[in-house]
Amino acid sequence: MNFTSNGEPLFEQIVNKIRGYIDAGVYAPDEKLPSVREFAASMSVNPKTVVRAYEILEQEGVLYSLQKKGYYVSPKQNRPNKLAEFKKMLEHFSKQLTKEEMLRAIEDMEADT
């Protein structure tokens, strides 16, 4: 496992970096990301670390891959919509918990992290 000074594993840093690029519009839906080899060379990391990051993002639906061609940004509708997921979760819990109980549960979750 490769860590850098802020304690986050290298592959996770790369995952977040790529997410940032996509959110900022650097890479558009269906646009191809740099090849594993080139990206690894530009960041001076092991290609295996880049593969790991790309595969994680593919699993999340942020990227898709074409055999022998590389990794591409998923079209917007295929990407997990975090806001919609959160709204669904709130609706589900508001049926079972009071507002006070929900706030307490969130505080408990915060204390754990």
Place this chain on the structure above:
Amino acid sequence: MIEIKHLKKYYDKTLALTIDSLAIENNHVLGLVGTNGSGKSTLLRLIAGVLTQEEGEIALDGISVKDHPECKKDLLYISDDPIDHVNTSIDSLFLFYSVFYGMTREKLNAYLDYFSIPHSGNLSKFSKGMRRRTYLAIALAVEPKILLLDEAFDGLDPTGKKAFILALSELIERNDMTVIVASHSIRELENLCDSYLMLQEGKVITYAPEGLNGEDFTKIGVAFKDSFDFTKLSSPKAILVSHIDKIGTLFFEGTKEEAEAYLAPFAPAVTEFTPLSAEEYFILKTEEHKHD
């Protein structure tokens, strides 16, 4: 694709190199590691056709190098000590290489700019690093399908090395290249190679076709409350690297869980795991081979 079968090379009566079987795909970088005299340069020269083997076959995309030397037109070999630099100008080098390989002057100049090398001049006036970068610029400008580099990074500073790897990575992807880089220092090759072949005294001591995964072996620091006979820890999977007083260091071939299970009966007071670097792995393999 490069295929090697039952290869044997002799210098006089001495067996200098023997490789039973090796296949290297396209879009692939093989790291060739070994001490000086281990057979790395011999292997590269045999693939390049500069030397001929006494036994065995080397084929490029199915065509035997020995029988059809013309298949080498897509192969470029850069030795660790190109002797033509003694009094050569860049213009002469360009003329020489463009006789055998396709290469435009514009492309060469673009790569010379990339490495901050002047477009003309005599190599005898260049520093070691500049000479090395000149040959690397030629290697990139030629765009061979197969590139063999002997001690590619010798004399290069980190900036030059990174610049070269960046440019080479782009070409490997675009042209489906096969690259073999030989070095006595595996640390130099980390992050570049897809697979590693380690030679010692002309023999293959280890081949890692999937590259080196830092999780396959661990370095373990152990410490004991009472004085301990560390030789008890040595086994085929565990090499005792050093020990002093009650503290020792081991290289262990296996996962962290396997290492923990292995050490459990000895009940160390402290156990610390760090991933093995590629260089330490190479040392481990060299030591293992010595005991065979």
